[in-house]
Amino acid sequence: MSIAAAEASVASPHTPSIQSTSPLTTNTTQSGFAFPTYTSFPPFYTLQPNVTTRAHQLDLWSSLVTTYCAYHRLFRISLSSPPADLFANRSINRSLKPSSIRDVLDHMASPAGGQKIEWLSTTAKGEQKDSCYVLWKSANEWAEEIHAWVDETGQKGTVLTVYELRESDAVSGKDWRDMDEGLLRRVLNVLVKRGKAQIFGQEESAGVKFF
Amino acid sequence: MFLRQLDLTTALRPSFFKDETLLFVQAGVGLYEGKYKIPDYQDGSAYLTSHRVCYVANAQPRKFSVAIDLKDIERTEFYAGFLKSSPKITLFPKPPKSTQQAIRNPAPKHALPSDTLISPTRSSPRPLSQSPGPLRDGNATWICPICGLSNGIPANFDPYTANEFTPLLPCQACGIKPSLVHINKAAIAAMSNRSSGAVFGSLGQARGSEIPYGNGLEQGETNSTRRNPCPRCTFKNHRSLHTCEMCGASLTTSSQQQQLMAVERPDSPGPTLDTSIVGNDTIETIKFSFREGGVSTFLDRLKTALVQRKWLLQSAPPVPQPVNSNNGGLLTGSEHPSRSGTPQRVVGIAGLERRGAELRQNNQAVIGTAFEDLEALMTSAKEVIAMAEQFAKQNNTDSGVSPEARDILTDSASALGLVTTRDMLGSGSASETLYITELSRNLAEFLTDDRRGVLRKEGGIMSLVDLWAVFNRLRNGIELISPLDFEKAAIMWDSLNLPIRLRRFKSGLLVVQERSRTDEKTIAALVAWLKQPQNNDWPQATGLSDNQFGRGATAQEAAERFGWSVGVATEELEMAEETGALCRDQCLDGTRFWQNLFATASKEIKSMQTKDEMGFDELKRELPN
Numbered sequence: 001m002s003i004a005a006a007e008a009s010v011a012s013p014h015t016p017s018i019q020s021t022s023p024l025t026t027n028t029t030q031s032g033f034a035f036p037t038y039t040s041f042p043p044f045y046t047l048q049p050n051v052t053t054r055a056h057q058l059d060l061w062s063s064l065v066t067t068y069c070a071y072h073r074l075f076r077i078s079l080s081s082p083p084a085d086l087f088a089n090r091s092i093n094r095s096l097k098p099s100s101i102r103d104v105l106d107h108m109a110s111p112a113g114g115q116k117i118e119w120l121s122t123t124a125k126g127e128q129k130d131s132c133y134v135l136w137k138s139a140n141e142w143a144e145e146i147h148a149w150v151d152e153t154g155q156k157g158t159v160l161t162v163y164e165l166r167e168s169d170a171v172s173g174k175d176w177r178d179m180d181e182g183l184l185r186r187v188l189n190v191l192v193k194r195g196k197a198q199i200f201g202q203e204e205s206a207g208v209k210f211f
Numbered sequence: 212m213f214l215r216q217l218d219l220t221t222a223l224r225p226s227f228f229k230d231e232t233l234l235f236v237q238a239g240v241g242l243y244e245g246k247y248k249i250p251d252y253q254d255g256s257a258y259l260t261s262h263r264v265c266y267v268a269n270a271q272p273r274k275f276s277v278a279i280d281l282k283d284i285e286r287t288e289f290y291a292g293f294l295k296s297s298p299k300i301t302l303f304p305k306p307p308k309s310t311q312q313a314i315r316n317p318a319p320k321h322a323l324p325s326d327t328l329i330s331p332t333r334s335s336p337r338p339l340s341q342s343p344g345p346l347r348d349g350n351a352t353w354i355c356p357i358c359g360l361s362n363g364i365p366a367n368f369d370p371y372t373a374n375e376f377t378p379l380l381p382c383q384a385c386g387i388k389p390s391l392v393h394i395n396k397a398a399i400a401a402m403s404n405r406s407s408g409a410v411f412g413s414l415g416q417a418r419g420s421e422i423p424y425g426n427g428l429e430q431g432e433t434n435s436t437r438r439n440p441c442p443r444c445t446f447k448n449h450r451s452l453h454t455c456e457m458c459g460a461s462l463t464t465s466s467q468q469q470q471l472m473a474v475e476r477p478d479s480p481g482p483t484l485d486t487s488i489v490g491n492d493t494i495e496t497i498k499f500s501f502r503e504g505g506v507s508t509f510l511d512r513l514k515t516a517l518v519q520r521k522w523l524l525q526s527a528p529p530v531p532q533p534v535n536s537n538n539g540g541l542l543t544g545s546e547h548p549s550r551s552g553t554p555q556r557v558v559g560i561a562g563l564e565r566r567g568a569e570l571r572q573n574n575q576a577v578i579g580t581a582f583e584d585l586e587a588l589m590t591s592a593k594e595v596i597a598m599a600e601q602f603a604k605q606n607n608t609d610s611g612v613s614p615e616a617r618d619i620l621t622d623s624a625s626a627l628g629l630v631t632t633r634d635m636l637g638s639g640s641a642s643e644t645l646y647i648t649e650l651s652r653n654l655a656e657f658l659t660d661d662r663r664g665v666l667r668k669e670g671g672i673m674s675l676v677d678l679w680a681v682f683n684r685l686r687n688g689i690e691l692i693s694p695l696d697f698e699k700a701a702i703m704w705d706s707l708n709l710p711i712r713l714r715r716f717k718s719g720l721l722v723v724q725e726r727s728r729t730d731e732k733t734i735a736a737l738v739a740w741l742k743q744p745q746n747n748d749w750p751q752a753t754g755l756s757d758n759q760f761g762r763g764a765t766a767q768e769a770a771e772r773f774g775w776s777v778g779v780a781t782e783e784l785e786m787a788e789e790t791g792a793l794c795r796d797q798c799l800d801g802t803r804f805w806q807n808l809f810a811t812a813s814k815e816i817k818s819m820q821t822k823d824e825m826g827f828d829e830l831k832r833e834l835p836n
Contacts, residue, residue, distance in 0.1 A: 038812040041760050043796040043805045052791050056809035063816045094798065 033071045035089075036064065045094035047103055058107045065108065066116050070136040075180040077105070077117070078131045105132055120182070133183045142176060143190040147197075149174060150210045159200065159207045162188075213304040213494045217265055217278040221710050222655035225258050225265040225278065230521065235259040235512045238645050239503030242266055242277075243299070245496055251275045257499055259512050261521035264302065264499070279304075279497060282522050289510055290498075298506040299498045300513065351401030353394050355382035362389075364398050371519065391580065402518040574598060650696060651703035655711045657682060658723065670774030671728050672783075675701055675713065675721040677776075716782040717789070733783055734792045740764070740772060741793070741806045763796055763803030 038044055038060055048054040068086050069077070077083070079101060088095030096104070107113040109132065117132040137145070146165070150156060153170070164170070166184060171177045176184070188208055191197035200207045220226045227233070236259070242252035252275055255268040264284075268275035285305045292298035352361040362383055373391060381388045438447040439462050441455035448456050455462055501509065577594050658666050658678070665681060666673060679697050686692070692700075701713045701723065712726045742761040764772070770780035784804045787793040794807040 036812075036816075038808065041805070041808055041812075042763060042798070042803065043794040043807075043809075046795055046797040048788075048794050048809070050788055050791055050794070053788075053794050053807055053809050056813040057794075059813040060809060060816060063813075094796075 033068060033085075035085075036060075036067075039064065039089055040092055042092055042094050045089070045096050045100075047100045058104060058113065061104045062108045062113055062116055065104070065134065066136040069134040073175070073178065074134060075178075075183050076120075076131055076133055079105075080130055118186075133180065133186075137175070139183075139187050139190050142179075142187040143194075145174075146176060146187065147191060147210065156210050159209045162206050162208065165208065213283055214277040214279060214497065217267070217276040219267065219273060219276060220656050221659040222652040223267065223272045223707070223709065224652050224656065225260065225263070225267065225276070227260060228262055231260050231262045232521070233258065233260050234516055235505075235509055236645060236649055237501060237503070237505035237509050238648070239501070240266065241297075241500040241502060243496075243498035243500060244494055245498075252277070257501075257509065259509060259516065261516055261519070264513065266499070280522070281517055282520075284517065287510070287513060287517070289506075292506075297500045297502045298504075299500045300506065300510055301496050301498045303496055304494060351398055353389060353397035355385060355387065355389065356393065357387045358382060358385040360384040364394060364401065368394065368398060399518055647696060647699045647703055648707065650692065651700040651707055652709065654678070654682065654700055655704060655707075655709040657685075658711050659725075666723070666725060668774075669776070670779075672722050672724040672775060672779050674776065674779065675723055678723050716786065718782065720778060720782055722779060722782070730786060730790070734787045734790060736773070737769070737784070737787050737804075738792055738806055740769075741804070760808060761806050763805045765801050765803055769804070 044057065044060065048057050065077075065086065068083070069075070072083070074083065079098065082101060087101050105117055105119075108116040109119055115135065115138070117134050119129045120131045120133065122129055149171075150160075162181065162184060166177060166179055166181065176187075179187075185199075188197055188199060191210070192199060196211050198209045198211070200209065218226045236256060238256045240255055240257040242249045242255075251271075252266060252268060254270065255266050255272070255275070258265040258267065261281075263278045263280055265278040266276060279302060283305050285303045288301040288303070290296075290299040290301065351364040353364055354361055360382060362380075365380065368377070373395060377391065379388055379391065379394060439450055439452065440447050441458060441460055441462060443460040444455060444458040446455055446457040448462055453462055454460065499509075577598065657663070665678070669677070675698070679692070679694060682697075683691050698721075701721070704711050704713055710726050711723060714722050714724060716722065741764060744762065764784075766777055766781040766784055769775065769784055770777045773780065773783075775783065784793060788795060788804065788807075791807055791810070793804045794809060796803045796805055
C-alpha cells in the first residue's frame with residue numbers, strides 16, 4: 001500500500017501533492033491517475049437510499065469526477081461514452097449504473113453540488129441530455145486565468161483567434177489548452193460581459209480582442 | 212405480620228408459589244387500614260390467588276405491593292357500598308400466634324349432642340384420609356334427598372381429600388346412602404357459611420372457654436343477659452351455652468364476633484398512618500375498596516378459596532389410594548385392619564395385568580366423579596390435570612412430534628395455572644381492558660421466562676406473528692387468543708412499563724424484543740461485526756488490504772450471525788442504514804451492507820478542498836506544462 005502510494009506520487013507529479021500524501025490515495029491506473037481509496041469501497045457504486053449518506057456519497061463522486069477530469073484535462077463528458085475507468089472499478093468488479101451516473105452528474109450540475117458541470121443543451125426537444133462540460137475550474141476562474149495570461153504576455157488590444165487560444169504554441173503550458181471550443185466560447189463570453197473582451201466574426205474564424 | 216412484602220415478576224404481577232393459581236384480578240382497588248385509607252395504596256390491582264390476596268399498585272408497583280396470606284385471614288366482611296362509597300371487603304386477621312396456638316387446641320372437648328345420634332362415627336376408628344388441615348364446623352349437615360332429614364356430616368369428612376372410597380354413612384332415618392358429591396357440596400356449603408359467619412366450632416368454643424387468655428377486652432362485655440338465637444333452628448339459647456339446646460348447633464355467631472372485633476379496636480389510629488404497613492403486627496383490619504366494580508365475583512372467589520384451602524394441600528399427605536379396588540364403595544371400620552394387614556400380592560404377568568386393570572378402573576372412577584358436577588371437578592382438578600399431563604406425554608411418545616413441540620405441550624399443564632382466562636375476570640366494560648392488560652402481562656412473563664427462553668432462542672427478537680403462534684400453541688387449544696386481542700395486548704407493553712417492547716419496522720412488520728435492546732445496541736453490534744476483516748472467500752478483494760473497509764454482509768449472513776430470522780435481519784440492517792451507520796452495496800449477488808464510510812471520507816475530502824483553496828496558487832504553480 002505504502003509502496004503503491006509512493007509510486008503513485010512518483011509516477012504522477014501532476015497530482016496535487018496533498019492528495020498523494022493523503023490516506024485516501026490508492027490504485028494508480030495505467031494513465032497515472034491515483035484513484036482515492038474510497039473508489040475501492042463497494043457501496044460507492046450503489047447510490048445510497050439514505051439521504052444523508054447519499055449526500056456524502058455524491059460529494060465524493062463530485063470530487064472524484066473533478067479531480068479525474070482535471071488530471072486528464074477532460075473538459076467534456078459524454079454519457080454515451082464515459083471515461084472507462086472513471087465510473088467503474090474493475091478490481092472489485094463494481095460499476096456505477098448509467099442512470100446513477102446521470103444522477104451524480106445532475107447533482108454536480110445543481111447549485112447544491114457546486115455547479116461543477118454544465119449540461120449541454122440538447123439539439124432536439126425531448127432528447128435526454130447526453131454531454132456536459134466539467135468545470136473543474138469554474139468559468140469565471142478560467143476567464144480570469146486567460147485574462148491574466150493576456151495581460152502578462154502583453155497582448156491586450158490585439159486580436160487572437162480562438163484557434164490560437166486553444167492550440168497555439170503560446171498556450172502550450174496552460175491549463176486551458178485544447179479546451180472544448182464551446183466551453184472556451186462560454187468563458188470568453190464571461191469576459192465579454194465584463195467588458196474585457198470582444199468577439200468578432202463567426203464560428204471557425206472568430207477572433208477575440210482583449211482590453 | 213398480616214401484610215407481607217410481595218415479590219413481583221418481571222411483568223409486575225405477583226410471583227406465585229408452587230401450586231398457587233390465579234383466581235381473579237380486579238383493577239381499581241384501594242386499601243384501607245381500619246377506617247383510614249393507606250397512603251400510596253389507593254390505586255392498584257387486586258389479585259386473588261389460591262393462597263393469597265395481593266395488592267399491586269399501579270404507580271411504583273415494586274415499592275407499594277402487599278400480599279395477605281389467606282391462611283392469616285380469620286374472616287371476611289362485605290360492605291355493599293352506599294352512594295359515593297365504594298363496595299368494600301374487609302379482611303380480619305387471625306389473632307397473634309400466642310393466642311392462636313391455644314385456640315387451635317384439638318377438637319371439641321365436650322361431645323356435641325349430635326354425636327350421640329351418630330354413634331357409628333364415634334365407634335368406628337377414624338378413617339385414614341383425615342388430613343391435618345381443614346377443621347370444620349361441627350354442625351355441618353347434609354339433607355337426605357329421600358326423606359329430608361338433616362344428617363350430620365362426620366367430623367372427619369374432608370371434601371378435598373374425599374374420593375369414592377371414603378366411607379359414607381347412610382341416612383339415619385331412611386338408611387339410604389348419599390352420593391359423595393352430595394355430601395361434598397353440603398360440606399363445602401357449611402364451610403363457606405362458617406367463613407362468612409361464625410368461625411369453626413372448635414375455635415369458637417375454645418375461645419369461649421379461654422376468654423381471660425384471649426384479649427382481656429371481652430371481660431368488659433356485659434351482654435350475658437342477651438339471649439343467643441341458634442343459627443339453625445332459631446331457638447333462643449342462654450348466653451352461656453355453646454351449643455343449641457334444641458338442635459345441637461354451635462352458637463358462636465357472627466354478631467358476637469363483630470362485637471368482639473368492635474371492642475378490640477382502639478379508638479382511632481389517627482388520620483395519617485404509619486408508612487411501613489408491611490409486617491406491621493398491629494393491623495386490625497384491611498379493607499379492599501373496589502372502585503371499579505368486580506366486588507361480588509372477588510368475594511365469591513375469595514370465599515371459595517378460603518374454603519378450599521389450597522395452601523394446605525401442599526403439606527397434606529397424598530390422597531390415600533385403596534390397595535384393593537374390590538373394596539369399592541363403602542369402607543366400614545371393621546374392614547380397615549384386614550386391608551392394611553394382608554395386602555394382596557400378586558406377582559408375574561397376572562400381577563401386571565391386575566395393576567393395569569386397577570389403574571384403568573381408578574382413572575375411570577376419577578374421570579367419572581370429576582365430570583359428575585362442575586363443583587366436584589374443581590375439587591379433583593389436581594388429579595385431572597395430572598392425568599391430562601400423563602396422557603399428553605403418552606401421546607407424544609407415540610407420534611413423531613418434534614421434541615420442541617413436545618416440551619411445549621408437556622409444559623401446558625403448568626401453563627394452565629399461569630394463564631389468565633376471560634372467565635377469571637368479571638363481566639362489564641372495564642373487564643375488556645383488564646383482560647387485555649392481564650394478557651399483556653402474561654405475555655411479558657412468558658417472554659421473559661428464563662426457563663423457556665423464547666426470545667433468547669430467536670436472537671432476542673421475534674415477529675409478533677411467530678409469538679402469537681407459539682403462545683396459542685402453548686394454550687393447548689383452550690382459551691385461544693384472537694389476533695386482535697393479541698395485538699392490543701402487545702401494544703399495552705409500553706403503557707404498562709413492561710420489560711418487553713413492540714417495534715414496528717418501516718415495512719410494517721411488528722416484532723417483539725426486550726426493552727433493554729435498543730436500536731443503538733443493535734447498531735453497535737452490527738458495526739462491530741462489519742468492522743471485522745472480511746472473509747478471504749470474497750474473490751474480488753484482491754489487491755486490497757483486507758480490513759480496509761471491514762466486510763460486507765447480506766441479510767442472510769446477518770441472520771445467521773445473530774440468530775435472527777431473515778426478515779428481521781433485513782429490517783434491522785435497513786434500520787441501521789436509515790440511521791446512517793451502514794450503507795448498501797447492490798451487486799449481482801444481492802445487497803450487501805457495509806459500515807458507512809462515506810461520511811468520514813467526504814469529511815477528508817472537504818478538509819482537502821479547503822486546503823486546496825488555501826494553497827491554490829501553490830498548486831497552480833506545481834501543475835506543469
